[in-house]
Amino acid sequence: MARGMGMAAVRVLQAIAAGTEYGFDIITATGLPSGTVYPALSRHERDGYVKSSWEDPHKAHGERRPVRRYYRITAEGRRALAGVLDTLGPVTARRAKAARARS
Amino acid sequence: MRLAAWIIKASSWIVPSDQRTDWRREWLGELRLAPGLKTRPPRGLRFALGAPFHALWLRKDAWRPALLIADLRFGLRQIRRRPGLATAAILTLAIGAGATTAIFSVVYGVLLKPLPYRDPTTLVQLWETNPLFNWTEAAIAPGNLLSWKERNRSFSDVAYYFATATREGGLQSLTLGGEQPARVQGLGVSSNFFDVLGVRAASGRMFVPTDAVIGQHRVLILSDRFWRSQFGADPAIVDKPVTLNGLVFKVIGVAPPEFRFDLAVTDFWMPSTLNLQEVREVRRPHYLRAVARLKPGVTIEQARADIAALAKDLEREYPATNTQMGASLGPIDDWFVGQTRRPLLLFLGAVALVLFIACANVTNLMLARALERVSEMSVRAALGASRARLIRQLLIEALVVAGCGALLGLGIAAAGVELFIRFAPVTIPRLGDVRIDPVVLMFCSGLMAITTVAVGLVPAIWGARANLRDALGSSSRTTTGQTAWVRRMLVGAEVALAVVLVVGATMTLRSFAALLSIDPGVPVESQISGRVSLPNARYGQPGQASAFFEEASTRLRAGSGVVSAGAAAQLPLEGASWTSQFFIEDRPDFHGYELRHKAATTGYLEALGVRLIAGRTFTSEDRSGAPLSVVANEAFVRKYMPGETAVGRRLTWDPRGPNVMPRTIVGVVSDEPQDAIGAPVAPEVYYPLAQEERREMSLLVRSSLPADAAIGELRRVVREIDPQVALFNVNSMSDAVSRSLAKPRIAAWLVGGFAGVALLLAIIGIYGVTAWAVTARQREFGIRLACGAARADVFRLVLRQDLRVVGIGMVVGVALAAGAAKAAGSMLFGVTAGDAVSYIAALTLLLIAGIAACLGPARRASRVDPVAIMRS
Numbered sequence: 001m002a003r004g005m006g007m008a009a010v011r012v013l014q015a016i017a018a019g020t021e022y023g024f025d026i027i028t029a030t031g032l033p034s035g036t037v038y039p040a041l042s043r044h045e046r047d048g049y050v051k052s053s054w055e056d057p058h059k060a061h062g063e064r065r066p067v068r069r070y071y072r073i074t075a076e077g078r079r080a081l082a083g084v085l086d087t088l089g090p091v092t093a094r095r096a097k098a099a100r101a102r103s
Numbered sequence: 104m105r106l107a108a109w110i111i112k113a114s115s116w117i118v119p120s121d122q123r124t125d126w127r128r129e130w131l132g133e134l135r136l137a138p139g140l141k142t143r144p145p146r147g148l149r150f151a152l153g154a155p156f157h158a159l160w161l162r163k164d165a166w167r168p169a170l171l172i173a174d175l176r177f178g179l180r181q182i183r184r185r186p187g188l189a190t191a192a193i194l195t196l197a198i199g200a201g202a203t204t205a206i207f208s209v210v211y212g213v214l215l216k217p218l219p220y221r222d223p224t225t226l227v228q229l230w231e232t233n234p235l236f237n238w239t240e241a242a243i244a245p246g247n248l249l250s251w252k253e254r255n256r257s258f259s260d261v262a263y264y265f266a267t268a269t270r271e272g273g274l275q276s277l278t279l280g281g282e283q284p285a286r287v288q289g290l291g292v293s294s295n296f297f298d299v300l301g302v303r304a305a306s307g308r309m310f311v312p313t314d315a316v317i318g319q320h321r322v323l324i325l326s327d328r329f330w331r332s333q334f335g336a337d338p339a340i341v342d343k344p345v346t347l348n349g350l351v352f353k354v355i356g357v358a359p360p361e362f363r364f365d366l367a368v369t370d371f372w373m374p375s376t377l378n379l380q381e382v383r384e385v386r387r388p389h390y391l392r393a394v395a396r397l398k399p400g401v402t403i404e405q406a407r408a409d410i411a412a413l414a415k416d417l418e419r420e421y422p423a424t425n426t427q428m429g430a431s432l433g434p435i436d437d438w439f440v441g442q443t444r445r446p447l448l449l450f451l452g453a454v455a456l457v458l459f460i461a462c463a464n465v466t467n468l469m470l471a472r473a474l475e476r477v478s479e480m481s482v483r484a485a486l487g488a489s490r491a492r493l494i495r496q497l498l499i500e501a502l503v504v505a506g507c508g509a510l511l512g513l514g515i516a517a518a519g520v521e522l523f524i525r526f527a528p529v530t531i532p533r534l535g536d537v538r539i540d541p542v543v544l545m546f547c548s549g550l551m552a553i554t555t556v557a558v559g560l561v562p563a564i565w566g567a568r569a570n571l572r573d574a575l576g577s578s579s580r581t582t583t584g585q586t587a588w589v590r591r592m593l594v595g596a597e598v599a600l601a602v603v604l605v606v607g608a609t610m611t612l613r614s615f616a617a618l619l620s621i622d623p624g625v626p627v628e629s630q631i632s633g634r635v636s637l638p639n640a641r642y643g644q645p646g647q648a649s650a651f652f653e654e655a656s657t658r659l660r661a662g663s664g665v666v667s668a669g670a671a672a673q674l675p676l677e678g679a680s681w682t683s684q685f686f687i688e689d690r691p692d693f694h695g696y697e698l699r700h701k702a703a704t705t706g707y708l709e710a711l712g713v714r715l716i717a718g719r720t721f722t723s724e725d726r727s728g729a730p731l732s733v734v735a736n737e738a739f740v741r742k743y744m745p746g747e748t749a750v751g752r753r754l755t756w757d758p759r760g761p762n763v764m765p766r767t768i769v770g771v772v773s774d775e776p777q778d779a780i781g782a783p784v785a786p787e788v789y790y791p792l793a794q795e796e797r798r799e800m801s802l803l804v805r806s807s808l809p810a811d812a813a814i815g816e817l818r819r820v821v822r823e824i825d826p827q828v829a830l831f832n833v834n835s836m837s838d839a840v841s842r843s844l845a846k847p848r849i850a851a852w853l854v855g856g857f858a859g860v861a862l863l864l865a866i867i868g869i870y871g872v873t874a875w876a877v878t879a880r881q882r883e884f885g886i887r888l889a890c891g892a893a894r895a896d897v898f899r900l901v902l903r904q905d906l907r908v909v910g911i912g913m914v915v916g917v918a919l920a921a922g923a924a925k926a927a928g929s930m931l932f933g934v935t936a937g938d939a940v941s942y943i944a945a946l947t948l949l950l951i952a953g954i955a956a957c958l959g960p961a962r963r964a965s966r967v968d969p970v971a972i973m974r975s
Contacts, residue, residue: 033149038153066132
């Protein structure tokens with residue numbers, strides 16, 4: 001359901017679809033502030049576009065760092081993203097290009 | 104880094120509790136993993152700043168409206184389950200909120216709503232002062248006004264209007280032509296009056312300077328009310344002619360509907376033809392009121408200092424007329440509502456106390472209800488409801504009760520405002536602006552929010568504190584102590600506030616009773632009156648007006664049942680009067696004071712019913728051309744000729760002309776009430792109408808007839824003499840007396856009513872707490888009785904504990920009441936702020952109420968059956 005999905009939410013979903021998995025990485029990838037990214041993540045999770053899970057604590061422990069929560073896009077999320085990009089295609093493409101050019 | 108972590112931890116408390124642990128772990132984890140954090144701390148801080156937003160988003164998302172509706176439904180179901188309790192709570196709040204809203208709408212309409220002028224804060228009212236004559240806010244002499252106007256540095260413009268002795272404008276009563284002559288009232292104003300106020304015409308135009316030129320001055324601006332009532336809101340009214348006192352005026356405009364200037368109803372405004380330049384040396388008498396617009400940036404204090412200095416200059420330049428004549432000014436809203444402000448704010452304070460008591464009572468009810476539901480809450484908590492969730496549930500239930508209360512209260516307020524307007528004294532300014540409007544609605548919803556929190560928060564917190572262990576392990580044993588002190592404190596506060604209100608009410612009632620017991624000095628029950636204003640056109644010749652009034656008086660006296668009848672320029676309790684500086688002939692050193700004087704026909708003093716103390720009253724010998732005579736009142740003799748013979752002494756007034764005839768005192772009569780019942784009576788003299796004519800007089804009839812019959816007789820006589828003359832302000836003197844007491848009466852009613860409600864609520868509160876405590880402590884009483892306590896001991900125990908609360912409340916209440924009484928002191932008559940009778944009466948009443956309220960529960964406590972209790 002793409003109703004009311006803002007540009008920031010689209011970009012967050014796009015970043016996850018591209019394989020970015022952790023909160024801070026998504027912030028870096030999208031260039032959006034944390035106060036925007038996290039609510040978008042929670043929202044996508046509520047709407048069923050992304051699924052989050054905690055990584056294996058043994059792995060984190062072995063690397064002597066805290067466990068991370070990682071996010072994966074769902075099939076429904078992919079459909080929603082495609083739908084949004086369809087309607088907003090040209091604009092998003094330009095924006096994405098611009099974002100890339102900035103970073 | 105540390106700050107960033109702190110922000111995240113602090114924000115985590117916003118996150119719904121079920122997600123909180125994970126949320127904290129994720130954010131703190133990412134914070135630690137953020138690359139470059141150690142080298143560039145601002146980056147971590149920036150990251151952490153997003154945390155509160157995320158937390159708020161999650162909180163918002165958890166607050167689902169569907170749940171809110173479920174809570175609301177549940178709240179309503181709770182009400183249905185315990186309808187008695189809920190009804191009591193809702194009614195209590197409705198009375199509190201309704202009364203508060205009603206009084207607030209009066210306070211808002213009268214005191215707070217901006218006056219309907221452009222930028223009213225820069226408008227000031229000007230007046231003269233003179234300690235020699237006890238003038239504190241006197242009207243202004245035209246010469247002085249012109250001097251102020253020419254020499255001031257503070258005003259951008261000054262407008263004036265005609266004055267009376269009171270704050271009301273000098274309205275002129277005129278007869279509106281047409282098949283049915285009607286009395287209408289208009290105010291003469293300077294041509295720049297509406298410009299200074301910044302008011303534009305709703306249709307047509309306002310005055311321009313040429314309207315004040317004699318010959319072009321017969322123009323009118325109608326009030327919106329008059330235009331609607333008399334001309335059916337005729338859209339083509341502008342330029343139409345209107346006949347007033349036989350003269351044709353042209354309507355040039357209609358004022359906007361919200362425009363009001365005077366305390367009294369004004370039908371129209373007409374331009375004054377007074378040319379200040381021509382009267383520039385006329386510094387006596389004082390008959391103008393003035394409104395000025397401050398220049399930008401000039402403060403009221405600066406302007407006041409400016410005209411005070413001006414008045415000092417004038418005093419030096421014109422010692423004959425301006426000795427000690429000062430000048431002052433004040434904000435225009437103070438001028439209109441200044442005298443009403445304090446009583447209204449006191450009423451608002453009193454009603455707020457009632458609301459507070461109501462809230463305390465409902466809090467107690469809700470607390471009792473919450474404690475009844477401890478096991479329900481515990482089960483909810485055990486099933487996973489968070490404490491916040493339980494508090495929310497209980498708060499929403501409080502909201503349902505407060506909402507119903509506010510809605511019902513709004514109805515009470517609407518009815519209350521209607522009642523208030525109907526019974527309010529006419530002297531309350533701006534009553535027409537009082538209504539239930541959006542601001543009042545906002546106030547009422549604000550009240551609802553406050554009462555929700557007030558009555559809901561304490562029970563919600565206590566109720567939500569429940570835990571499963573308590574609930575399952577408890578019987579009635581554990582629940583009393585927890586909230587007992589809260590409830591006792593609430594009842595103590597209720598008692599304290601009730602003391603304040605009851606003391607206030609006793610004082611107000613005693614003050615009102617003192618006013619009622621005053622003998623007006625004249626037989627008001629048998630008197631009726633009506634006012635007549637003779638048109639200049641037909642009664643302009645000397646002798647015509649006095650002939651009319653003497654003829655009317657004679658014919659009235661001839662009627663059966665009539666004791667006497669006569670006419671005077673002003674009747675008792677009308678307040679207004681003409682005054683002049685006067686001199687006593689055989690006392691050259693006597694400084695002239697302002698003396699009230701009024702015209703009277705033969706028979707007037709007899710109709711008035713004052714006692715003749717010395718000399719005689721007026722006879723037909725006191726005619727034009729005969730030696731001038733006056734009759735003085737007792738106050739005159741007391742003040743100026745104490746212990747001396749007054750009859751035969753001679754006075755002069757208006758000493759401007761060279762051939763001022765001295766007037767001989769031919770009689771002394773007892774005082775008539777002048778301004779109001781209970782107000783001090785000023786020295787005053789009556790002079791024969793025939794010797795100085797006036798065309799507007801009031802006819803007074805004293806008779807043994809019923810008031811209606813006497814009024815019919817009065818109408819018949821006036822019609823017989825001149826059918827084209829309208830009789831107005833027809834009423835009985837007892838009505839006038841009752842109107843004069845309207846302000847203290849409404850104060851007594853309001854404060855008395857509030858106190859009654861407060862007392863009732865306090866009794867309910869005391870009863871509620873005692874009854875509940877007795878039920879909760881049944882087991883204890885059973886044990887006491889089983890251990891050998893006498894029933895009387897238990898009875899006394901309960902009584903003592905509750906009366907201690909009442910006693911503490913009374914002590915606090917007396918202290919508060921003493922403070923409140925000081926603030927209200929100026930409203931009281933014949934009662935001082937330290938009036939012991941009021942305090943003793945109030946305390947006795949509260950004590951009786953306190954004992955009565957806990958008598959039943961105490962008896963119940965002493966009748967506990969120990970055996971039954973032990974077995975249960």
